[in-house]
Amino acid sequence: MSSVRGVSAARPEPRAAPSPAVLGMLVFISSEATFFLFLLISYISYRNENLQGPDASQALDVGRTAIFSVCLFVSSATIALAAARFRRRDGRGFELWLALTILLGLVFLLGQVWEFHDLGAKNVTLSRNLFGSTFFTLTGFHGLHVAIGLVLLGLALALHRSGDIDTAENGAWRSIEYYWHFVDAVWVVIFSAVYLWSLA
Secondary structure: OHHHHHHHHHOOOOOOOOOHHHHHHHHHHHHHHHHHHHHHHHHHHHOOOOOOOOOHHHHOOHHHHHHHHHHHHHHHHHHHHHHHHHHOOOHHHHHHHHHHHHHHHHHHHHHHHHHHHHHHHOOOOOOOOHHHHHHHHHHHHHHHHHHHHHHHHHHHHHHHHHOOOOOOOOHHHHHHHHHHHHHHHHHHHHHHHHHHHHHO
């Protein structure tokens, strides 16, 4: 009986169910992923239709966008490092990596604003042609998500400093972390389909 008890006692505790905040975020991410998919399909379908001005290969500066994209891709690593520091209860390390994540996201967002300004100077606008309409809708919608993510990251930083987020398993923090990884993953697809494809 003692060995049976020993085996039973050695069994790991069942994992706690995800918090409502995490479940809600996962549902939200799923719905947004579907919306991005439809936007991407629209862009692919109309990128070479009804062109009354520059097309993707003429209008887009892939090299410059790649530089800003690297900042966003790296931010996925920095937020993972922030989460690792949080799990080790290294509050200072967590805040430093989280602040770097915010900085990298800001650089990306400013790069996108710069790109939109330059495209406007080339007379590539939302209403110019179908390429412009689908391009600005797709990338602008993603930019909006980045901006929202930056607000959430800033909120997480403020809540941690005030002591309202004191564990890496906090539902609010995990939701924000998942959301930022989602934003990064979506841009990998957009950058490949919109920018790299224009070089083909």
